Amino acid sequence: MRIAVCAPQVPFVHGGAEIFTDTLVAELRERGHETELVTIPFKWYPGTKVLSQAFLWRLADLEESNGAPIELVIATKFPSYCVRHPNKRVWVLHQFRQAYELDRTDLGQFSEEPADRALRRSVQRLDRVALGEAKRLFATSQNVADRIERSTGLAAEVMPHPPQELPYRCEEYGDFILSVNRLDRAKRIDLLIEAAALDPALRVVIAGEGPDRERLEKIARERDLNGRVEFAGRADEGELASLYARCLAVYYAPVDEDFGMVPFEAFLSRKPVLTTHDAGGPLEIVSDRRTGLVTAAEPPALAEAAGWLREHRAEAEAFGSAGHALAARVTWDSCIERLLS
Amino acid sequence: MKVSYFSPMPPERSGIADYSALLLPALRRRLDVQVVRRGRTRHARGTDLSLYHVGNNPDAHGWIVDALRRRPGVVVLHDFVLHHLVAGLTIGRRDGHGYLDAMEREGGVVGRLLGHGVLDKRIPPLWESRPQEFHLAGEVLGLATGLVVHSRYVEERARGAGFDGPIWRVPHPAWPVPPIEPARIEGDPLVGSFGNLNSSKRIPQLLEAFARLRRDRPNARLLLVGATSPGFDLDRRLQRLGLSDEGILREDYVDERRLWALMAACDVCVNLRAPTMGETSGSVVRQLSLGKPVIVSDVGWFAELPDEVALKIPVGDGEVEALHAALELIARDGGVRAAMSRSALDLAEREHGLEHVAELYASALEQAAGGEAVAKAVLGEIAASAGEVGIEPGSPEATELARRLAEVELGR
Numbered sequence: 001m002r003i004a005v006c007a008p009q010v011p012f013v014h015g016g017a018e019i020f021t022d023t024l025v026a027e028l029r030e031r032g033h034e035t036e037l038v039t040i041p042f043k044w045y046p047g048t049k050v051l052s053q054a055f056l057w058r059l060a061d062l063e064e065s066n067g068a069p070i071e072l073v074i075a076t077k078f079p080s081y082c083v084r085h086p087n088k089r090v091w092v093l094h095q096f097r098q099a100y101e102l103d104r105t106d107l108g109q110f111s112e113e114p115a116d117r118a119l120r121r122s123v124q125r126l127d128r129v130a131l132g133e134a135k136r137l138f139a140t141s142q143n144v145a146d147r148i149e150r151s152t153g154l155a156a157e158v159m160p161h162p163p164q165e166l167p168y169r170c171e172e173y174g175d176f177i178l179s180v181n182r183l184d185r186a187k188r189i190d191l192l193i194e195a196a197a198l199d200p201a202l203r204v205v206i207a208g209e210g211p212d213r214e215r216l217e218k219i220a221r222e223r224d225l226n227g228r229v230e231f232a233g234r235a236d237e238g239e240l241a242s243l244y245a246r247c248l249a250v251y252y253a254p255v256d257e258d259f260g261m262v263p264f265e266a267f268l269s270r271k272p273v274l275t276t277h278d279a280g281g282p283l284e285i286v287s288d289r290r291t292g293l294v295t296a297a298e299p300p301a302l303a304e305a306a307g308w309l310r311e312h313r314a315e316a317e318a319f320g321s322a323g324h325a326l327a328a329r330v331t332w333d334s335c336i337e338r339l340l341s
Numbered sequence: 342m343k344v345s346y347f348s349p350m351p352p353e354r355s356g357i358a359d360y361s362a363l364l365l366p367a368l369r370r371r372l373d374v375q376v377v378r379r380g381r382t383r384h385a386r387g388t389d390l391s392l393y394h395v396g397n398n399p400d401a402h403g404w405i406v407d408a409l410r411r412r413p414g415v416v417v418l419h420d421f422v423l424h425h426l427v428a429g430l431t432i433g434r435r436d437g438h439g440y441l442d443a444m445e446r447e448g449g450v451v452g453r454l455l456g457h458g459v460l461d462k463r464i465p466p467l468w469e470s471r472p473q474e475f476h477l478a479g480e481v482l483g484l485a486t487g488l489v490v491h492s493r494y495v496e497e498r499a500r501g502a503g504f505d506g507p508i509w510r511v512p513h514p515a516w517p518v519p520p521i522e523p524a525r526i527e528g529d530p531l532v533g534s535f536g537n538l539n540s541s542k543r544i545p546q547l548l549e550a551f552a553r554l555r556r557d558r559p560n561a562r563l564l565l566v567g568a569t570s571p572g573f574d575l576d577r578r579l580q581r582l583g584l585s586d587e588g589i590l591r592e593d594y595v596d597e598r599r600l601w602a603l604m605a606a607c608d609v610c611v612n613l614r615a616p617t618m619g620e621t622s623g624s625v626v627r628q629l630s631l632g633k634p635v636i637v638s639d640v641g642w643f644a645e646l647p648d649e650v651a652l653k654i655p656v657g658d659g660e661v662e663a664l665h666a667a668l669e670l671i672a673r674d675g676g677v678r679a680a681m682s683r684s685a686l687d688l689a690e691r692e693h694g695l696e697h698v699a700e701l702y703a704s705a706l707e708q709a710a711g712g713e714a715v716a717k718a719v720l721g722e723i724a725a726s727a728g729e730v731g732i733e734p735g736s737p738e739a740t741e742l743a744r745r746l747a748e749v750e751l752g753r
Binding site (some may be wrong): 047048049051052054058059082084086112113114115117118119120121122125126130131138 | 342388390398704707708710711712714715719722723735742745746748750751
């Protein structure tokens with residue numbers, strides 16, 4: 001089958017969504033499908049750019065290419081699912097979150113001016129139309145499916161996707177908490193740094209890059225942590241697998257996250273996940289004292305939880321193993337079978 | 342965003358006053374809403390948008406139309422037929438010419454002549470005898486920059502009357518069910534009817550169908566809650582049908598608490614209506630919230646209720662027979678009652694939940710206030726880019742662009 005996988009491209013940004021679409025293309029090819037990744041740059045500011053840039057997808061003609069039909073498109077993230085195609089399937093990673101749960105928060109984009117309020121509603125209306133056209137609609141988590149249902153009235157099937165292929169293993173339950181994430185305010189890595197400031201025995205390794213790095217480094221400097229917080233930058237696959245293999249637990253607590261592959265990656269390394277009650281999607285697989293610890297989104301609570309794991313390594317191992325059993329069930333075979341059926 | 346809100350409010354006794362009292366707290370969590378005092382026609386300072394609740398009662402809504410005339414805005418059209426309202430705004434203010442003009446606008450010369458007939462008292466008031474034939478919504482529709490409606494029926498009638506602005510369909514909000522005990526009333530089944538007792542509520546048909554039901558089911562009882570309209574001789578009808586005190590229970594005006602308790606006691610609630618003025622029924626919404634099976638007329642908003650929650654009775658020929666069959670089904674089949682009850686509860690939560698409705702309102706009002714600026718900006722940007730690469734207005738390429746924009750509801 002000829003398949004176009006559609007995803008927006010934010011130039012010079014590479015994160016979980018990009019890894020996901022690259023992997024999806026590779027997995028489809030591996031199963032004999034002629035597959036291409038189609039991207040269009042996306043800039044969502046200022047003002048109505050979010051709509052005019054989204055509209056570019058509407059002008060793309062993906063019904064055929066070079067005289068041969070494209071039988072299926074799989075769109076992933078806003079605004080790529082605005083694309084037109086008679087056999088459009090959407091596997092929603094993200095809607096435009098500023099128009100939904102991030103609205104009227106520090107991470108929001110739309111002011112209280114009538115034009116901004118209407119712009120937000122236009123994004124929602126666009127979602128309703130574009131997602132409504134899909135022959136099949138999947139969401140990566142129940143959190144995403146619930147949001148789609150609330151905002152558009154459309155029912156999406158929940159289908160988590162497998163994490164990236166890494167040489168996952170567990171070498172030890174070491175002496176540090178690992179954060180793997182883009183360094184972005186919404187990921188709340190500052191909470192973990194503040195927790196380290198409260199517990200002199202807590203060591204933290206932060207893998208990833210992003211616009212919040214400078215602020216996070218400043219916090220770490222100001223708290224005088226004597227090198228207990230280490231910024232590892234963007235880790236390559238080998239380094240990342242090694243960090244997962246050696247850490248005590250993995251911290252992952254963005255605000256109301258849609259899904260996130262990190263908990264699955266942690267579980268495949270048999271590591272428990274430390275998250276917060278308001279983290280959204282991760283809570284669908286991270287259960288308190290079963291596959292990790294779930295606390296209040298406050299540094300003292302996180303410091304206490306990290307300390308508890310340090311002193312209860314057998315439990316940490318048991319939580320990680322329980323998570324491993326969950327993550328092992330999510331495979332590309334099962335996802336692609338559902339996606340194409 | 343600031344909204345000036347024009348509506349009857351409690352303690353005024355009107356369904357729309359109750360509606361606004363219910364909606365406002367949830368709406369205020371989303372928007373800055375200033376309720377305008379009754380009788381004032383100026384909007385609040387700094388208003389971005391005015392919202393006018395318009396129904397057919399001139400006493401409750403006359404001042405709101407006066408305010409709408411000062412500053413057009415979004416109208417919540419609670420009834421499509423506004424003949425009684427317009428009569429109050431014209432004849433009621435000694436403005437016979439205004440009434441004639443309204444009749445002519447809608448009915449041409451024939452309408453004007455009929456208007457003369459009304460003014461000269463040669464024919465009965467049309468708002469009582471034939472209101473559905475002359476809705477007289479033209480002026481309100483002409484002033485509205487957008488409409489909020491509760492039903493597809495009103496949306497279609499508004500479009501049919503030439504309204505070409507945006508219309509948002511928003512369900513009637515449901516009241517939270519208070520903690521009440523069902524009233525202790527016997528009846529197997531207990532059939533409830535809530536609202537004024539008159540011909541347009543099809544009370545004659547209800548009484549006849551109920552009399553038939555009672556022949557086979559002597560324990561059936563009919564609870565009639567509401568005032569008898571002037572000229573409607575209920576007692577004579579009951580006597581003629583042989584419906585004794587034992588089969589009929591009557592309560593006139595009841596307070597809110599008693600209303601819920603009485604509804605909760607019923608096995609089924611009957612809500613017939615013909616003709617319809619395009620109204621919704623707060624009473625039916627309450628009954629759904631209680632999980633009651635409902636029987637309704639197959640008209641207007643009532644016809645749009647899902648079949649799973651409502652048995653629908655066609656108006657006219659066979660009406661009594663169909664109603665009797667529906668009552669018999671409900672009485673006989675506990676499984677049907679239970680299934681309808683579950684569907685009613687689900688519908689009340691899913692469609693009529695207060696937060697859901699308030700969100701739809703906020704969405705409509707935000708689009709009404711700023712949508713034009715957004716559309717203009719998006720169109721401007723796309724048109725400019727198209728122009729830069731040589732796409733001329735009116736060219737096939739420009740038409741294609743417009744078509745694609747319309748597909749995703751951009752550019753309006």
